[in-house]
């Protein structure tokens with residue numbers, strides 16, 4: 133299960149081996165792009181309010197997919213079903229399948245921690261763990277069995293560089309992570325997520341707490357990283373989706389109204405609702 | 416019109432007066448104990464156990480009770496800690512959010528908190544009969560441990576409950592198990608609160624008398640094993656105070672001063688400590 | 699597939715914390731059940747009504763009349779609440795509505811410290827200050843010359859101070875839940891600050907204040923040592939606040955030594971504990987009910 137320990141640089145190839153070609157839904161073509169996550173007839177309800185209604189969607193491999201839609205439409209909920217964080221809520225009912233690399237992650241024999249390790253998560257508000265900068269990055273690696281000091285050092289450095297944070301923190305690796313600015317914290321969280329060598333990066337409005345410059349750096353990072361990772365991000369900033377997304381999913385009241393390549397959906401939305409949202413009538 | 420003004424003035428005065436009375440009580444109590452206790456204070460009081468004629472006003476001190484109280488306080492806090500950490504971890508990590516059972520435990524802990532210590536004493540006595548235990552330090556530790564359990568568990572619980580859910584999710588999404596998340600992230604984040612909880616329980620354990628009467632007994636010796644009875648400060652004060660000999664009564668005042676100082680030190684240091692340990696904590 | 703050790707550990711830990719939680723969750727029932735079980739012998743030989751309504755206490759002759767003890771407990775509790783409740787309401791109003799942040803945090807830390815002081819210290823203070831004050835000043839002023847000062851009034855006074863922290867603590871919480879907008883609405887209608895507090899804030903917070911009082915009551919009801927030290931401990935029904943009394947907790951604490959030597963005596967004392975427990979449970983549930991009403995109304 134564990135990915136190779138010696139060569140953190142080689143992070144490609146692994147994911148695509150598992151990725152399967154799944155017939156795209158609704159007759160919409162993904163232009164032959166591989167599907168990484170595919171959601172099948174997903175229904176989620178709390179008590180008697182249904183939050184996601186029969187959602188089916190394919191998330192393309194090694195692309196940036198943006199989930200957009202008005203507040204409360206279920207974007208966060210959808211994102212959390214991808215790594216099963218959704219199940220920690222009481223009284224929640226989940227029906228349907230979420231296939232990652234062709235395997236249903238809600239299946240019986242799935243070991244949830246291994247599955248989660250495949251996905252890094254960036255939350256709305258950066259959440260550094262209550263420990264030093266170094267330990268934040270090393271946390272996941274230690275949990276997954278890497279103990280050797282030299283390997284840890286090397287990788288902490290590597291992933292801090294990956295998240296363009298190294299230069300800012302190299303002299304204070306052992307200070308509390310909470311001393312960093314919010315923007316730095318978010319990049320730290322990105323580095324921390326990358327350090328467990330995921331295949332997918334999930335972001336729930338990862339820039340909404342950041343200043344414009346920090347947001348821009350995260351966006352740039354995402355574009356850089358999409359060669360190696362599948363990125364799914366929730367955003368409520370239409371312009372952000374326009375700037376970086378390859379593929380867009382538009383949700384409204386728990387349903388997927390429309391999804392497709394970014395330029396198509398933004399320039400020529402097929403649904404009336406999407407048109408209005410893109411024009412800014414609904415928000 | 417006059418009445419309106421007058422009433423407001425009157426209550427402005429009364430609310431301040433009430434506050435001053437309440438604060439005044441604290442100062443008067445502490446001052447009384449200090450004034451009465453200091454003259455009878457001596458090095459012998461805290462360094463010697465009662466010798467033969469102690470209760471007739473001769474040589475000796477209350478070392479037995481000081482040590483007994485410390486043993487009891489430490490033992491009971493440890494016992495309560497060993498029980499409350501798992502419960503708190505269950506309620507906040509393993510139990511689903513909004514779990515009915517966790518909610519029930521919270522309420523039942525709150526109710527347990529309101530049960531007077533004499534009832535715990537009687538219950539402890541039942542446990543002793545049931546287990547065939549004699550009056551001993553161990554019986555006291557179990558009883559007083561149960562007495563401070565609700566305070567400790569609920570104080571920790573309230574602290575852990577304020578930790579944002581995203582922090583737990585951040586750790587889980589790195590592939591950590593719930594147990595790892597609880598031990599390495601949540602307890603660490605809640606550390607200042609846990610410290611406060613322990614000291615709160617410790618202070619309560621040292622000061623409690625009614626539950627100890629049944630279970631811990633009284634002796635003039637420093638206990639050498641957990642199965643021997645032990646003296647405690649509150650009971651030592653109580654017994655000395657009942658003496659017709661003024662010398663002994665004065666010693667009760669000195670013992671009260673010792674107990675008050677111990678409690679004040681605990682209570683103030685918990686305030687200071689929890690402020691100091693905040694550095695890794697996200698706010 | 700062999701589960702890795704850390705996953706196994708997580709599973710085992712999950713089961714263990716659940717087991718311990720079930721155990722702690724049943725503690726309340728264990729206490730109630732245990733004490734009830736132990737008071738069965740006396741309940742079988744005496745009727746419940748007899749026990750709580752008779753006032754002759756002669757354990758040697760198997761006469762167990764709890765009335766003096768129950769009444770002492772009730773009187774002391776009433777005295778303490780009559781003193782504590784108005785002071786606590788006034789003080790919490792000051793802290794929550796008038797005091798500056800610094801004063802508020804200063805006073806609340808002092809109140810917290812007060813909460814941590816052991817009951818024996820309150821008792822000793824009662825003996826040093828309250829008891830002589832009553833016998834030398836207060837009682838003579840009311841024409842009672844021959845009291846010792848060890849009286850239910852002394853018990854009530856000491857208890858009042860012990861009840862302050864718990865009541866103030868909860869009242870502050872309750873007052874904090876009253877929305878600022880409500881106050882502003884009243885002020886903007888031309889009410890002055892005191893009128894706003896009296897007619898809007900306190901009214902809105904009333905159920906919570908009652909809950910605070912009830913919890914203070916349960917604290918006072920079961921307090922043992924401090925009261926025992928100043929109340930005189932004579933098993934007669936007190937007729938004036940300057941009379942001595944003998945509350946239930948003191949009865950239990952004072953007689954634990956002999957209880958195994960006289961038949962039914964241990965059961966009688968366990969019944970006393972059971973009685974205390976049940977009354978406190980009832981009041982706790984009532985307080986919770988009021989609190990829930992506050993919360994429901996606030997949300």
Ligand SMILES: Nc1ncnc2c1ncn2[C@@H]1O[C@H](COP(=O)(O)OP(=O)(O)OP(=O)(O)O)[C@@H](O)[C@H]1O
Nearest residue numbers: 178183201202203204205206207208209210221368
């Ligand atoms: N624990 C819960 N219990 C009940 N309902 C919930 C719970 N969590 C979320 N919901 C409901 O689910 C719906 C979708 O919530 P979700 O957080 O997924 O929306 P969102 O699209 O992410 O909104 P936003 O843009 O504001 O973040 C909302 O109507 C919300 O009220």
Ligand SMILES: [Mg+2]
Nearest residue numbers: 207208209336
């Ligand atoms: Mg959201």
